[in-house]
Amino acid sequence: MIMAIDVSNTNITLGTFKGEKLLKIYRVTTKVPRTSDEYGVLLRDLVRLSNASHHEIEGVIIASVVPNVMYSLTNACIKYFHVHPVIVGPGVKTGVKVGAENPKEAGSDLIVNAAAVKELYGVPAIVIDYGTATSYQLVLEDGKLDSVVIAPGIQTSVQALTSDAARIPEVEIRKPKTILTKDTTECIQAGIVYGTIGETEYIVRKMKEESGLENIKVVATGGFGKVIADETDVIDIYDNILTLQGLRIIYYKNVAAGRKSRKIQN
Structure with a gap:
């Protein structure tokens, strides 16, 4: 299972995918300042609403146009999901x-x-x-x-x-x-x-x-x-x-290229 996160200026849209199937989609407000712990608890609880455990998240991909949320959001993925997320940007295979x-x-x-x-x-x-x-x-x-x-x-x-x-x-x-x-x-x-x-x-x-x-x-x-x-x-x-589907597609392009979101071993 992977988690796709689209960070826009208004909302953060989160989707959980099992293969090509979108299980759930959620939106939270971007402009509310949050720590990495607040993001972690929020994302973990949203995953649970998909009838899944946060332990099942094997990878995360993020596209963001709001740089100031990325430090907390990235660290939340590392701390709560034990995953280094793929960040859409230079060096990431997109096909575009x-x-x-x-x-x-x-x-x-x-x-x-x-x-x-x-x-x-x-x-x-x-x-x-x-x-x-x-x-x-x-x-x-x-x-x-x-x-x-x-x-x-x-x-x-x-x-x-x-x-x-x-x-x-x-x-x-x-x-x-x-x-x-x-x-x-x-x-x-x-x-x-x-x-x-x-x-x-x-x-x-x-x-x-x-x-x-x-x-x-x-x-x-x-x-x-x-x-x-x-x-x-x-x-x-x-x-x-469309955007969440694009994130899923890009994630698996990078899996194929050997550049996937890295799971941290405990």
């Missing part, structure tokens, strides 16, 4: 080439999503991740992460709006029945959801047009991706566990 001018600047989440799409759905493809930021990435036929467009995420946009405007209330993110809304809550919902649909359709169209790849598939993921995917024809596939 990075086309950026400075490849080290490419976020590990982008690389993991590209690896997942290449393996599960085929490339070339456009991958959209509706997270803290909304990212649109073009993955070419050779597995090259060619280009990325980054826009404010749905929740980030709502938080910016409600925190900076005194009379704007917090709202649930869902599509109202009509764009011709009458009350403040639905006005905000219409602007956020229909605005993101419009953004998605325009950016995808421009990426296809400028790449010359008019018929490539579009795969979406991320917590709010389902809301958008249900409302537009430009998204072909919605996969809410």
Whole structure:
């Protein structure tokens, strides 16, 4: 059994896998400061909810865009699971080439999503991740992460709006029945959801047009991706566990290459 951990700016998403089967998925808040013991106890308890023991965890893989949690999180894996985790970054086999001018600047989440799409759905493809930021990435036929467009995420946009405007209330993110809304809550919902649909359709169209790849598939993921995917024809596939699947795929690529997460012998 392995544990895959995706650390984003908003949430830490944890998945436990037995082979290719995802047993359970959990999310905890990233921004809460935690010690290695707090992470260890939390992760161990979440594994138990999978009807498993922490002793069954043979390997851990982590992708993180939040550097300041990594010391505590890594030490939690070592102390509580007796495993040195694989950290997605330079030197880790992913099957993805990075086309950026400075490849080290490419976020590990982008690389993991590209690896997942290449393996599960085929490339070339456009991958959209509706997270803290909304990212649109073009993955070419050779597995090259060619280009990325980054826009404010749905929740980030709502938080910016409600925190900076005194009379704007917090709202649930869902599509109202009509764009011709009458009350403040639905006005905000219409602007956020229909605005993101419009953004998605325009950016995808421009990426296809400028790449010359008019018929490539579009795969979406991320917590709010389902809301958008249900409302537009430009998204072909919605996969809410794409990133965790990518981590699983990368982990076993490194097992095959002899660079797996190392179990500590007592």
